[in-house]
Amino acid sequence: PPSHPQLSPLLAGAPFLTPSAFLKEMSLTTKQSLASTREMRRPQIIQLLDMSETSHHKPSAVDLEQSLFQSFPSEVVFQNYVPFEVYEVPLILRNTDKVSKVVLETPHFKLISPSDVCCKVAPGMRSTFHVLFIPEENKDYFHQLTCITEREKFIVLIQAIGARAILDFPDQLNFSVCPVKYSSQKTLLVCNIRNREARYRISTESPVSDDPSIGTLGIGDAMQVTVEFHPLKTGDHSSSLVVHYDTGEDIHTSLYGAAVDVNIRLARNSLTVEKSYLMLSNHRSVVIHNRSEIIVHFQWKAFVTQEEEDRQKLRPQRQKEDKMDHCLRECEVDPALPERLSLLSCTFQNVQGDSMLFSDDVFTLEPVEGDIWPNSSAEINTRLPLCIKRGGIGPQLRFSFDQLDIRKVFVGSDHSYEAILFNKGAIDAVFNLVPPATALGSCFTFLPQEGIILPDGLQVIRISFSSTILGEFTEEFRFTNTSSACLCPCRGCVIGLTFHFNVPTLHFGDVSLDFPHTMSCCLTNTSSVPLTFNLRIPGDGLGEPSVSSFVQLSDSTRLLRRKGAQHRFKPTEFTIKPCRGTIRPLGLLDIQVTLCSNTGKSYELALVVDVCGVGKAGSALLLTARYRHFPCSSSSLLVHPSPRCLARGLLASSPNEKCCLMS
Structure with missing residues (x-):
């Protein structure tokens, strides 16, 4: 058997097991794990037998690839157990053939047969056995229950999942928006929340890295794990942080980050240097503006894109390989050539380490690289080609307020407001209200919900609100147009009647x-x-x-x-x-x-x-x-028995009760 048991049936079917799902599965008792089992697999046949030695019924309606018996559960699982206590799991065996079969078992775990079954199961019927398990310590156990029929031997796996270590990583980790070639870090406080020492190994994929990536954490102890996101190109990046436990489980945390170009630009898109005389120089200046919140390290490059630069670096590598092969062939003839071979290797190493900065016989840039300091401490390499760019500008819709604050209103009361939607652009703006998806958002009504606003025009939007949901709220409504969206934030508090x-x-x-x-x-x-x-x-x-x-x-x-x-x-x-x-x-x-x-x-x-x-x-x-x-x-009052007293007398009340005075 393996050094550790396989995962329980629920975990075995999950290709990407999240930390919360792993914690939920490991927290189940043996009965809860059995109740959550939904999958049933065919038993594994380990040996075919000659039916003529034990039975007169040679033909069988069941194919040889299928077992004559079907078991449920397909694997008997024990978990969250205490040493020296008795645990029991029912095992159902159903005969799928047309004749009776004999069922035997190996003494790995104790198997109790039903009292009315003498090791035989009628055709098409099923019988319930009970597997008893008495652990000596809280560790993993793995056994095989062998069932023998006239035709075959098949096995039913029995596993006991002992103590497990669980590091409380989150299911998802979002780095949000990060500049290209800039490092964004998330520091997690991770605790071992289960009953076993955690021996783990963490693996990630580029552009994400982690520290530490391997280690041991005691029961109840905590540590800091730093996850770093360093994208090299723009766009959305998705990957996984996988925690590999020494018990065989792999737990996946989803990672997401978006890489964008920060607001760094040249003051002008073109530069014209006036004519100069021979042997004399002339100069002009250009300003680089850094409108971001990070430190920018700039370099004037000889190539426009990183791909062109990488291809240029690969050319010397191919030339090196060709020349190395040529030198090796010549070394067999000339013993002095090995010294030239080492010199050639150093030369090509210098080429690989070249930053590929701008260099020209006529034009000179000073400085060719440097730092632009804004408000934070970081480093990013942004390639800025000196070229002309154009972009389209869509409708510019704006509301007359930053946020609609309706303050405190009574539950069930009706309120009306007016908002003005402006078009600050130079073209017509077609707007549409995106239907709200929340329960409180459906309490708002906007009229009109769609329309067209001319350039420098406006549209009055009537807003009605009536809610039966108590409490504070914040809602954000979206009015979309052809190229962008305009937001209408609303906040307030619905209070009960006084x-x-x-x-x-x-x-x-x-x-x-x-x-x-x-x-x-x-x-x-x-x-x-x-x-x-x-x-x-x-x-x-x-x-x-x-x-x-x-x-x-x-x-x-x-x-x-x-x-x-x-x-x-x-x-x-x-x-x-x-x-x-x-x-x-x-x-x-x-x-x-x-x-x-x-x-x-x-x-x-x-x-x-x-x-x-x-x-x-x-x-x-x-x-x-x-x-x-x-x-x-x-x-002076006349004493008469009241009706209650009459009723008490008729009902044979206690003689200690006194009659009431009726005047």
Whole structure:
């Protein structure tokens, strides 16, 4: 077997495994890894047998290239295990032939057969075996389960993935825009976040390099990795940073960078030197402007492009090879020629190291190379040929503002704005709004969304906004034309509706049994939009509304029926009027809350306001009350049993309960 196991089925099918995917796979338990297995492969046949020695059924409906049994999973994988604990994975074997086959196994791992199967599987049927694994330490294990039928031997791989080192590299690394032949660096703080010492090797492709490229990192330790992007030509560059672990896994981080020419130009595109007399000189000056943020090292070159310069350097190399071959043939005749051979080699080495600077018998440039210092410290070689260039200029669209700030607005409110789109160019500008792709962007409406603006003309754009999404936002809308795009940035904050009660709490005080108590409050809408609300009291009963003593006197039968249902649901003791409705902007509404206690207890609940379309429990008002028994000592009152007492008597209540006084 190999020194380390193969990757699990999920990792084996990934050609470019990212660090996050590797971490996710290595974090799975054995059961989770089995549940994520979707691929099933044919078992590997290692030997064909003579069926006549063990069976009377020689013909088979299955080709010789295919095994008589199909296993699932194709590979048994254990991972994230603890030493000396027992782990179990089911192994399903399905007989694909027309006759029964005998299944045997090698004692690498313990294989438990089903109790009702004696090593035989009926044609077309399947049987579930169980592979037991008891690790002695957290390391890699690799075994082969051998299955023998009348016709063949095939194997099922069993692997145990032990401890793994994982360096938390990002999935992507973007160098953004970088000047040509300029080094842009990214320094990453990489930590070993798993349970094994990391022995790694990092490989990259040009124009990207890294440091360090090989090393060891302990468990929980961190290090700095510097990735450098040094493009030699303009354009987009994509490559990968590959981390090779000593356990066999290769993890890929995508790298991207764009190389551009910086703003370096000549003050003039042509230079004319006046006629001069023989043996005398004349001079003119030209200025090189560096409008970039880096130090520029310039050289006047003899060739326009790098390709022409490279071809010129290859010519002496070919001449050197030809002359070297000629000298070697002559060395066999003249012993003094080896000294000339070494001198010839040095001469050609000097040619290869030549910078190919500008040189001419008539014209002289001073200085032929140097530095132009701007605001940063870097070096770039930019070839600037003295030639004439022309470029096209498209429509120049501009908005009347840099950013539309709508500030704080209420959720669901409608707002309108006006923006002016100018055409500062010399040709007609055809504009089109790019439809927004975000949920909040769809809350904006622009009219018109397309049109034509004449040179030095303008177009008024009406912007409408209404949102049901709370929170701060920043959106950028694009108006495209034939050659460029004009941006309309918008920012703001959508806040919820504001409202409040006129009292901090409703204190009912001492309440008696079966007598309603009503208190009032006022709900004020301080928003500029209507407030649609629902009022509720969490913690109140879920049964029928509580019955007052007046109703009990008139309907004792109903009281008996309600009394029989009290063991299932507590009555609803609070009544809210109104419990729902809509309050106009900056308006108010009186709310009445009635408590009719049927349970005789202390109350400390909350009157909760739910705002429709926004959310639940937007605000709450505290409700308090305390049950108190009020004895009657007046001899002038006539004592009659109340309906509640009658009901209690009919229901065979406790003799300790006392009748209520009814005057």
